[in-house]
Amino acid sequence: MVELERAQNPWMSTEQTQSVGADVSAAQPPSTSHWQLGVAERAFSAAGAAFLSAIIVNPLDVVKTRLQAQAAGVPYSHPLSNVISRMSYFGPSMLADICNVRGTMFADLRCSPSCTRAGIQGTVSICPPDCFQYKGTLDVFYKIIRQEGFARLWRGTNAGLALAVPTVGIYLPCYDVFRNQLEEFTARNAPSTTAYVPLVAGSLARSLACATCYPIELARTRMQAFKVIQNGGKPPGVLKTLFGVISHVKTTSNVQSNLQGYRVLWTGMGAQLARDVPFSGICWATLEPLRRKLLGLVGDEASALNILGANFSAAFVAGSLAAAATCPLDVAKTRRQIENDPIRAMKMTTRQTLLEIWRGGGLKGLFTGVGPRVARAGPSVGIVVSFYEVVKYVLHQRYAAS
Template sequence: SDFRCYPWCNPGGLKLSGLGPSCSPECFQYRGTMDVFSKIARQEGIFRLWRGTAASLALAVPTVGIYLPSYDLLRNWIEEYSDHSYPKLRPYAPLIAGSIARSLACITCSPIELARTRMQAFKQSSGGAKPPGMWKTMLGVLSSRQSISHPENLQTTRGYHLLWTGMGAQLARDVPFSAICWMVLEPTRRHLLGLLAGEQSNAAVIMGANFSAGFIAGVISSGATCPLDVAKTRRQIEASRALDC
């Protein structure tokens, strides 16, 4: 059958004059992950699945560069402090260090995260305009008119604080994620290393223990914070959707 689902078509099969072609309501309904992949590839092209890769790479470097060193420094400091002054605090060192380190990384990199989310949520217009890149997307956030195709005409009347739109929801997702992840990962890794390694540890055993502990911690923390991830994504794209209507 003819697959008539265009990014700019009218929902519900309504034929509205001057507003582009109509399409089936199924074009806007997804039945699962593979259905999302299939419809995006057929409607907008296979490379649309990699939309926002540049922003993801630009986000990964500063995030990891801030997050992991901060976590190690804070965890070591808290463990040293607990050994000398408050031993009961030591089991909670990964939780506290992970929460603070993730907060620093989120606050610093929130504008890039916002740009990536909006780039991935971008819908192609009927005019076939080229999707904006990371910098144009960030400029569009600042613009009261969202004129991303003419950045020289932008009027930054809303203030730079808009680049941190959705940061509260992002912190509400990432901080509990990191706290749960490190709180589960560290003791699980030590336990697995104690069971598997013994006195004859090797690279394969250590790698297997790290992988298993990371997998368990990732599953638990992702499942616990998934609703917060949905809230963060909706918060970051709601303004751009309102302007597109």
Template sequence: MIREDDPQFRITPIQQMASACTGALITSLFMTPLDVVKIRLQAQQKATLSNKCYLYCNGLMEHLCPCGESPWMPKRTRFEGTFDAFYKIAKFEGVPALWSGLCPTLVLAVPCTVIYFVCYEQLRYNMKKNYNERTKTTHQPMWIPMLAGATARTTAVTIVSPLELIRTKMQSKKLTFAEISGALQQEVKAKGLGGLFRGLGSTLLRDVPFSGMYWTMFETIKRSFNKTEAEKNSFLFNFFCGSVAGSIAAFITLPFDVVKTHQQIELGEKEIYTDGHARQKATSIQDTVKSIYNNHGVKGLFTGVVPRIFKVAPACAIMIATFEYGKQFFQIYNTQQYKEKMQRHQEIMLMSPTSSDYSF
């Protein structure tokens, strides 16, 4: 039987990276057409508004766009609904248009996802191993995936935060690499290295609680079902657990997402409409929460619960199911390699004389 904690069969960090990279690619391919349609409908709805931004997400990362300037919204086309948007985009612009923006998404999403999943796997495995050695048990307590998920997300988001700032500047207007480099140098000169991590706090505000909650739910749901190891490692079962865990985590952490969205839009508007030279102080998290509550009450903190769950659940399900399937594939591969190695070793031992032939 294949055991995850057996060092002979455990997948390597390189194999974990390959699994995470595959998951990111597949998630992007499946989710991007759905979000391109959503972007077009949002842009159409908000095109009459001036000096406003909106966010869209393809399941792995978010993009910020100024309304009325979106390159994804031809003026000649008006959509009457979701299916009409699918039809008209494919008819007038070609089917590949449904995957608009896929390349820049992968440039940032793939490394972020790889760092996140590999970091989580390494942390969870080592924490579980140390806990089991210390307590002489074999089970995994709930706090391990929660702590590993939160730590992994913090690490991944922090590492790619400067790239997020570059992406925001590139979305604001067409810039050459020399102009981007100059803008970043001015940012560092004016605000120090901390200037490269603007908006990091509001991103961590949502992503860290979500990741901790998601992995805890995922591991708990998998363990609660009385299934064999092979059944628990199947693609469909992991898809189910991932969608349920993603839905629960998305609902519980929705207030964090609402606050994060408000702050990211505020930051984006300053970047886009003041050419990145805004000096006004950003609104604090406490002030953002207070503003939302005063204007909309508790209900305002749960705005968009249905579309968020519909967006997050399939993205989480596809990503985790693909990742777990990749892990299972490499575990089987490692097992086969180990068996072949042992078989070759036995053949060599049989062909050569041993010390036992000369023993008394």
């Protein structure tokens, strides 16, 4: 009966289920796992959730990364600005001739309406460099859409999908398995520690997923951080970005072996773990009691709509709190991933990076991009967790009916 009660409401803690079924005989047939779902079904549910979330919230991820990269010193100006300033040395007549011949080269050089325009012989409008600087979340949205196109807000979505599907496909099923096993263990051996199980299970599951899929995360951050404008060409994808990182290491360091060169693909993983492990711990430690309370109001008559609402609400709150608390670690992670000097990149530590950010920008620097990060994390965690649990519920109902 205890396992049957947990199957009806699998988010009940072990202590709750023990109190419910303490006076029931052990003749009831136990369930092998709550909701009788295997790892494959859980991974399928998680992959679908990750796919949906990655597409919806990617623009906020791009905005957050641009703000953090700009604070780290990445120059956001049109790539033709320096060329034009150098050409002006030869005089306005020659510059005008070059601009007339290569007019299409400057076709995508668009200024913000608030920027002062400086025409060159009436042929080309050139903007001051500060026209391309980002002044806040909405300003990033506006300038990306105007200067690079609306579709660029989904820059790195392919990398996001390539990252989110396997990462969440590993993360959520492993969290379920770790949580269930740890709750059973603590209930038998140390009941007072059961409340900490979500924190430990979330941290372990996230560490495993992060270490497995980190190179794709590195590619996504670099794709979002750097503005790439090519004349009719397609910006580099995941593989081309990673090959570019490796080739840069090989050309700048002759003493490193091939194996050492590939280590650069895990540059900044310490900062990633330093961000994701606390994020997962805070998130799950907040989410579990919230959704249990919300589902407790529903009782045993759980439906897909109730499960969706309870999980989305709890996950939204938990994800927002965790994102705000771990923002400095996210800033450090971004800074380490966009470092172009491979020698410096492999010598940097998270602690050194945080101190560097603090000296350069203080508290404001540590929380660069906190707005879009929180705005992204709340809905993202809500979508992933609620979709995952609803699909699990639907699959369980199908199995129960068969």
